[in-house]
Amino acid sequence: MRKIYVLWITIIILTTLSNCRMTLPNVEDKEPNIEDNETKPTIQTSFGIDYIDYDNQLYDDFFDPQSVVEIKIDIEESELALIQSDYDYYHQIGSKSPIYRKSDVTIIVNGKTFFYEETGIRMKGNTSRTSFYNPDEGMYDMIHFKISFKETFDDELKYENPKVWTNPEDRALRKNRLFAGMEKLDLKWNRPKDETYSREYWTYEMFRFYDIMAPRITPVNLKLNYRGTFENFGIVYAIETVDEQFLEKRLASKHLGGDLYKVGWDHQYGGNLTLDTLDRIGVEDENKSYFPVYDLKTNKKNSDHQRMRNLILKLNSDEKVENLVNIDYYITFEAVSYLSGNPDDLRNHFNNYYIYFLKDTDLAVFIPYDYDRSFGINHDWNPTGH
Template sequence: MKNRYLQLLIIAGSFFFLLLLNTPSAAQNRYFEESEKIFAAAGVAEIRIQIRPDYLAYILAEENEDSDSLFTATMLFKNNEITGDTLENVGFRLRGNTSRGSHKRSFKVDINEFVKGRDFYGLEKLNINGEHNDPSILRSMISWKLFELAEIPASRSTYAALFINNNYYGLYVLVEHIDDEFVKARFDGPMGNLYKCLWPADLTIPDQNNYKEVSGGRRTYDLKTNKAADDYSDLKNFIEFINYADDRTFAQRIEEVFNVPMFMRFLALNTLVGMWDDYWFNKNNFYVYHNLRSDKFEFIPYDYDNTYGIDWFNIDWAARNIYEFGNEREPRPLVTRLLAIPAYKNLYSHSIDEFINGIFRKADQAIYLESWHTEARLFVQIDPFYSLPPYNFTYNGDWENALTAASGRHVKYGIYDYIDRRIATARSQLRTGPLPLQILDLTVSNEFPVIGEQVKISCTVTSNDAIDDVECVYQINEGVRQVLNLARDADQSQAGAGEVIWSAQLPALQKNESMRFFLRAKGTAGAWSLFPKDAPGDPVQLFATDEDITYPIVINEFMAANDSALVDEAGEFDDWLELYNPADSSVNLSGMFLSDNPENHTKWMLPDTSIEAGGFLLIWADEDGSQGPLHANFKISRNGEFLGLYAPTTEGNFVIDSLSFGPLWANVSLGRVADGGDKWDFFESSTPGFSNATTGVFENQNASFTADIFQITAPFPNPAKEKFRVGIHVKTGEKVRLTVHDIRGRMISDKTVFSKKNAEQFVEFDCTQWAVGLYFIVAVTNGERVVKKITRLR
């Protein structure tokens, strides 16, 4: 058996970064790699919109300020990373709420409304915010930066100078749009439901149980993904739980349905920046996302210009009690019930303390604020809308002094004064106590037990609180959930200071049985902590087997940066990997899994297909299963990551083959030098669907004939849409057989020509009936063999 002893270990460190963060690394997702060219670039970007004057007049007309109608336009974008990219047929419209009635409007650019499937450095939409309430044009920028530094899933932002029809419209804040690409980049697993929650989204039971209730012409909880299904049952179950669960059940199971530790971290930072136009005070401006991997809801912040002392309620937000920041006259069940549990209230306090002694310190924030203030100076000075009503901000007064002085009216603080007062009052109000327990690790004595074998599990628990209970919640096959109590282990020799090892014997599994389980632990402060962090949706799994099962299939070659080398049947240049069967008989792949995450062995199940003896199978890693059964639900990062092939769950779900790799170049594959062998190397000429061995097969892209015996030219044109031709040259004059094969090795064309002795001749192929994709032309004569590649486009 493989892996007779398994240890799942999380290294101890800061409480929060141990257990709470459930965002995949940026290296796992090309979205971050591309979009960072927009949001991480220094300086002020430039956005130029060209739009028909009558379209622009309609957008800006006062009577149309509530319209979301999109109009076609052309966008040019450039910054210090992007020299100047032009997109035609983008959608352009107004966005926002109160800004629609201001002189300085906010706008949205829709990249793929009129050109389906298109993105701009990973982004499908751009939010161009005027920040008309904020004389500093800094408040949302610093708020988003703090969320990033705290590793809380939230939008990124940058400055942009906006021009429309060559007229300067002022300095704007470009804010990352929250959509399916946003959540895919931050949460692993299938696409769940994403809800945009606007006033009056208080998470109470809606009137007549109508979770699709409409307010202000749009749904209060507006579903942004999986719209065709329009299924709100998950949101209904979540809201009913936080409203109806009794106190004991709520404390025990809230972390099974909601990412509480991350939310408490968010809530602390939200309070410090003084964001009142939020869920807690104003039942407004947030998203919730149902993370299908963990089966928990995630909370995502939204819209942060009303912060750092901006006020419309005559409330001093810099001094407001950190435990009573919300609206005490209205129900907010999510926050109220969480803060009623001492451990979660203490966790909130712990985050407040961490931030005011870390990223929220004035000196830390000033690094960004001073830099942005300098970058923005010229752009604000000539901003044509900055000084217009209703606020009549002045450059020399309001903007120049925005860091140190209030502007009056709704701007009650300069940013630095707000930070000083908020830190001082928060510190005076702060009350601390025992935190939720931490389950640091899990040890399983046998990952693949044989029939009837008992498995011991043990875990290390630590906290500044006394430990009340440690439990294992398990389920055999699809049976009911059961609870097993753990006890203090007799051997505490491996426990560190403040740590206790707990253990138990799991029930023995019978043939073909599997067990899914997770751990939970409770201290006297009342909260139940879970392990692993993505439980219960992604628990620990055990499988019983009765023999040492092996599979011969290997990952043989892959390409993580397919910029222009190989197109799939949809005409797209997507990542790919190749499986190889070195056995002397066919192997069925049904039930096996591929994954780019070593912690998720069941990420993508292979279809019911087989690889013949010595055969190959190409898999597209493009996150687009709609294109066919051989399209996986993950991509391969060109920055390097992990690939694994796993056995079916009925056979133990063990690792069949896996590898980790570093950065790869564009259009270069990494493959085994000998098919199925141990040695890997880079291939500038990849061989998807064919042997990696090149003996007797070569590809010469030169059109000149230099071979002593036999040569064919590269196909022309390549890529081709309707027809292409190749040239052949045989010095001795022989019969030449030309066959064309698709990516799976199936022959789709067969021609035989009689070559002229020592002369050039050309053979034409009609490819109009071929599917879009890569093909191989194989020329054979007198024992010699040459292979060329041709790509067919629409």
Template sequence: MDETVKIPHYKLFINPMDLRELKRDVWIDAPIPAQLTVEGKKLEIDLSYRGSHIRKFLKKSYQVSFYKPKVYRGAKQIHLNAEYKDTSFIRNKLSFDFFADIGSLVPLSHHVFITLNGRAEGVYLEIESVDENFLKRRNLPDGAIFYAVDGDANFSLMSDLDKETKKSLELGYEKKWGISSDDYFLQELIFKINTISRADFEKEIIKYINVEKYLRWVAGIIFTANYDGFVHNYALYRNGETGLFEVIPWDYDATWGRDVNGKVMEADYVPIEGFNTLTARILDVAIFRKQYRNLLEEIMNQQFTVEYLSPKVEGLLQSIRPYVLQDPYKKEQINDFDKELEVILKFIEERKAYLKRKMNNLE
């Protein structure tokens, strides 16, 4: 690798027999043993494919669990995303940085270049696992973490998948960290969201959800325009000291003007009011709706501007461009990559114009 480039080089080594087993069935979650070398340090790891529909892509995404040592740089697990459908490679990273800028909890992320048994695999985004180490790194109180694994994580009693009453209040979630009794708090949350009366909702919901932080999460989805963001692509963290749930964004490549297939998405595709049961109920409360409107206006004047975001977008694109030229799956599309700055900045302008037009909906 060229010593002048800025992003880390991760060297993956897999026994050919194990690699054949990994490739035999992309839907198998069982990990294989592998070795990862980072800055000269050799790490023994367990490796598996990650994601759902992305497993069918030519360029695979991986989940890495550290084996020896068990913890590396404060993490026991990391995710390596191929960002295969994102022409820019930066939408996930740009989204996480944006969420952080507006006051949300987010996983750390940075780009790396991966070789597998000496052959280039290309540009990847390393994403921090949202688990107990995520909490420790930020000196946050211990608490339960639940991943929203499918569309049933819609804060409703009705299934988003089959439109029938859910058979379990935990449907759509997978516990990443916590104890068995934490399941009760998730069940109680979903139950209360759907059964508190309209008259009591304002004073009761604040016993279960950090509303201010929830609205920041909603705002992040609205500005980045993540269509799946309201019923998927997030983690729930129950703060063990306050007892309140917070939401952590996850999987934000289909944003900033492109959909999950990498196609251009219209700036008005995600409505300003969002969608899911909890968001609808919170925005039904006048004081919360005003709080949300003020928050959108504040972010629109500060972080969601071309002036603020343009240098961030340009900096990310420039830092990975030398690697894109070495990515065997994407180097032939460098001309498309070079147009992404314009695509993203155009989206920001058009999305902002749409949101300004719709601000009266929140009065």
């Protein structure tokens, strides 16, 4: 009964949001260690999945909506122009640029500053990608960004003048560099025109309240400098990426190491888990304009995709679903999806979710992402026609 009450309170809060903020004390960053999961006490959910209590004060403070967070991106205009030219080239071949360009990123959390030199930055998104810059006007349109704290800039296939690392230890440090336990961070502007700036936040909070793994999200003030002064781009969302670090922050060690698939749409099929999509399992290759519906994000070098193939084949047979999917988890996932009313999800557009196969049981669990059309947002796309 308490959970039902909280669920409806969550929905009501959407119309009565407060802008109150409070200042928290300075904190020290602490990075996650997969080995720690073996010794940490576990929290067993009603699904029979063991979670851990991730202990990182900076991570908690960064994603606390009452925290004051500012992200400043300092980028040479030539690097910004390269992001535009990357978009132009990959767009003309029907693809999306995977190339990160150099920037310096400063993150200020409740007055404490974290500086990251040579942080990777690129355009992110699917249908939201667009031209945004020219030399005369500068940056004339908003885009979503993805930043990478671990980019080494030394891939000869990506960079005309790749970085030369004279000290292997320095490169190793960069390759393992994290912010608040995260390798990457997404920055999304308010493209759906959510007047409350909160609907996606409350959607993920609903998922998390019911023990469904969901990304953390928080509003931040974004400032960008490419012509000598910082321009204020206002409030954007900083969103945790769903990757190995995401899983390590949540799952007990026995569940880790499984295959993680990002499920999207290839302009012909979405991830409807029917036999029609059986040949759309793989690893994306932007240079070949190859984007499988079920895009493997972990174990890329050694997975044979058998778990994903097996899931699709047996879901379309007489096999019991509970032998393939953690059914209680899935029912809860779908219930929250239904209540949030997102038309661009698994139920409606066969889109915007991850499938993770728990290592110890091979059962599939589902993770939401890109729920920015929840609770009645229909700007530029209204599937009901009303």
